[in-house]
Amino acid sequence: MHDHRLQPLLHDLVSTVLAPTTALSGADGQIRPAGVQGLFHADARVLSEARLLVDGREAEPIGHAVPGPGVSRFVSLARWLGDRSPDPTVRIDRVRRITPGAMDEEITLASTAADPVACTVTLALSCDLAPIEVVKSGGAAEPLPPVVAGGTPAWHSGGTRVTVRSDAEVSGAGLRWDVTVAPGERVTLRWGASVEDPEAVVAAPPGPREWSRPEIEADDARLVRLTRQSLDDLESLRLTETAAPGDTFLGAGVPWFLTLFGRDSIWAARMLLPLGTGLAAGTLRALARRQGDKVDPHSGEAPGKIMHELRRHEFAVEGNGLRLPSAYYGTIDATPLWIALLHDAWRWGLPEAEVAALLPTLEAALGWLAEHGDADGDGFLEYIDTSGRGLANQGWKDSGDAVRFRDGARAEPPIALVEVQGYAYEAAMAGAALLEAYGRPGAERWRDHAAGLAERFRARFWVDGGYPALALDRDKRPVDALTSNIGHLLGTGILTRDEELRIAQVLKDPAMSGAFGLRTMSSSDAGFSPLSYHCGSVWTHDTAIVISGLARSGHGDLAADLARGLLSAAETFGYRLPELHAGDDRALMGQAVPYPAACRPQAWSAAAAVAIVHALVGLYPDVPEGRAALRPLPGAPLGALAVRGLRVAGEPVEVTVDGSGKAQVTGLPAGVSLAG
Structure with a gap:
């Protein structure tokens, strides 16, 4: 008992x-x-x-x-x-x-x-x-x-x-x-x-929603139903701070996390960029106001660091010793993700003045990458909770048993997570691009920083089996579990094309992709359990991030297969995809099995529907450069698709993909042309 x-x-x-x-x-x-x-x-x-x-x-x-x-x-x-x-x-x-x-x-x-x-x-x-x-x-x-x-x-x-x-x-x-x-x-x-x-500390925003609600016609009717329900759920999760009601962000999820959550709110805003930059702007500003400016081991705060979560008072969960202050900074990835969101919003057409106003926050965040995010000076971002009352794991897989070796043994901190190094590389390159575009110093420093990180990553993270380790532990040993985390590297720029191919091939194995989405851990690993929170379940946002990376790196077959898995899961859950579901094989019951404590609705799970639509149509604008690329998944693997009401620099855009995969875009704003 x-x-x-x-x-x-x-x-x-x-x-x-x-x-x-x-x-x-x-x-x-x-x-x-x-x-x-x-x-x-x-x-x-x-x-x-x-x-x-x-x-x-x-x-x-x-x-x-x-x-x-x-x-x-x-x-x-x-x-x-x-x-x-x-x-x-x-x-x-x-x-x-x-x-x-x-x-x-x-x-x-x-x-x-x-x-x-x-x-x-x-x-x-x-x-x-x-x-x-x-x-x-x-x-x-x-x-x-x-x-x-x-x-x-x-x-x-x-x-x-x-x-x-x-x-x-x-x-x-x-x-x-x-x-x-x-x-x-x-x-x-x-x-x-x-x-x-x-x-x-949070309230309802006073104005209308900050993103468009596109009209979608699709051969696969599940995509229409999922997107409709997801957009309803996203609208229901809009929040603002009571002290600053002008900036909207998405509360992470119901019921436990209906507040400003650095990582979750950033990822959701990033996935919604094809519908407009307004949510990204509000999220960036809300987190910028609370950017760290001092070293505080209790809260995890450090100069330049982006906050993890906001509460009205201390968040103390009885029985596990967790006591988080009202403003808690125990996250290793929110800071590079904030930089990436600012960069991506700029590419999608966030007004120049709004970008410029956030450049001091950007410079401070870049400083954290080099000065505080790498506590031991080995050139990787890593975390350790020194307070004894915070989160033991501080990536998106933040449960206590999330970081394991392939034999099931738990890694000891400080821990350098694999996906975080990809985020850091992307952030350094994104920061360099923004600094250069706005005539501020430091661009070459951050390009050099990214190049050095990629070299160190290549030397230290790859393990036997042809994939990157989940992490490096306190002794700098590769934590050799095969996990979904490596899929987050796709599209960050830290990998060569050959390395992207190797990761795609590993993720394609049924041990990883045989469920209704991508498993968080290979079913061949000793730590695997289909009902583990982070060691074998399927997380909606995680699969969507990997789908986006696969699409950007040219691996459309696996992207489409994972999208089909999520669409099948969506049928089970009434098209309101939960935070996560069980990682059982598709053939076991013929439908996804619930994870019984999953939040629903949840912001980045609902935003995943937009990420899937975006991967299918493949519209990638670069407003500052005056061009856009159109790269839909080859062969229209989910059938014909038409999306009306995307937004580029605030202008409505339509993309259609016929049954053969041929795509057309109309409505690009003046000064933005389709690249050949």
Whole structure:
């Protein structure tokens, strides 16, 4: 028997989101006082129960849908009411709408019974105001006593206040309606809850979304459905800082990470660049404001470093010793990724003045690469948590057992991750290009830095088997596990064409690509488990990054196969791809198996749909140079595709790819021409 708390499972819950507010319920719409169910605002649970009963009984659920951002619909039956016949005659539709800081529901009882139907509807409510980290660790808080004021229940603690609105009779902490439904008629009941939370550090952006919503026609209808749902989810994850509401970024994911998350927010904004540069600009500025300016071992801060995550207070997960300060910098990759995002946004047409305003942040970030990111001076970026209370692993695979040798042994820090060296190379070259373009000194220094890094990488990382190691450990030994991390090197520039080919061939092996996407670890490695968080599962964003790299480096066959895997997984998950799913072989069950604690929706998983579309159409603009390349995947492996509403320098662009793979682009902005 377990004597420790377990993180609540998520895979069978329904998320209704419009950041920073989220409702998590069962598939029947009920919010029960168990696990992670509840209404959350920012990083606190503001309702821990909203359970609907009809005559003291729960109705029988028959279906649910998420028709748009912030909306869910649940359908159930009350078969003990109405006519005695095989057909149900009393139906209940529960429509939930989330707006920032509020949840509203309409509960409609419809009857086709021959006689009037009388019943009592009650809604049990409770509130515990549990912090998200307590819920995540499997803990709970005691329900707060309600205060009935103005005829409605309310709860408050500190600066947070939760107030219920309804057209019902108040019964203790709950609501009650006495209902009679005439034959062929319906009755609609209404209630809602509002949150006042002046201490929240994130809020809803005041303006419209910062990216276009393209129209897509595709032979593979799954691509259309996935993109539609993903764009809805991305819209629901928009956030801004309460202290700086002008800059929008994407919250990483529901429910644990609905906040500014350096790596996640950057990758999501990068994947969305084909739809416009506005989100990238907001993300870059939000992180630039919090760029490190001092050395602080407790928070991981260092001069020039980009932050990892932002909370209202210390994030302490009971049972594992993790205690992260409200602004935590324990990430090795957010800084080079920030540089790469600035560079890519510039190429896609981010206005010159906005780029220029971020150049001081760029120079400081480049300085971190050389001065603080390489703690032991060996020429590689590496990490170690010296506080004893932060993340032991500080790449995107940040679980404690994520960095393993092929025999399953864990690597000891400091650790230099393979993909981070690719990011660092790309960042140095990107920084050089930006410095040169804006007439600032240092371009040659960073080109030389990149060249030296590539030489050292080539000498130290490649292992027997013809692929780069996952990492170097504290003794500078190659950690020889075969992992998806090496796919992130594709397109960074650190590899030769022959090396890119070798990596593509290794990733093509069924041990890596035999699941519904790319496995995080080879099924031939001793540490492999299909339900491991980072050692055998399939992460949506990870696969999408590799698809993009394969497309850019000319390996379209594997890119297409991995895209097919994600599209098949999307069918399983109602086209709302989760953070990750199990790495079981495609033939095992014929569909993807959930990872039961995966966040959904999640920003970089939703953005992966745009990355797949972009890889298929292959539009690569360079606005500063006045040119664009068009390199779709050869042979249109997923069929014909037309995308209207991409954005280059703010202008709408259309790309079509016919069934043979021939592509055309129209609408490129003035001064940008298609390269031959």
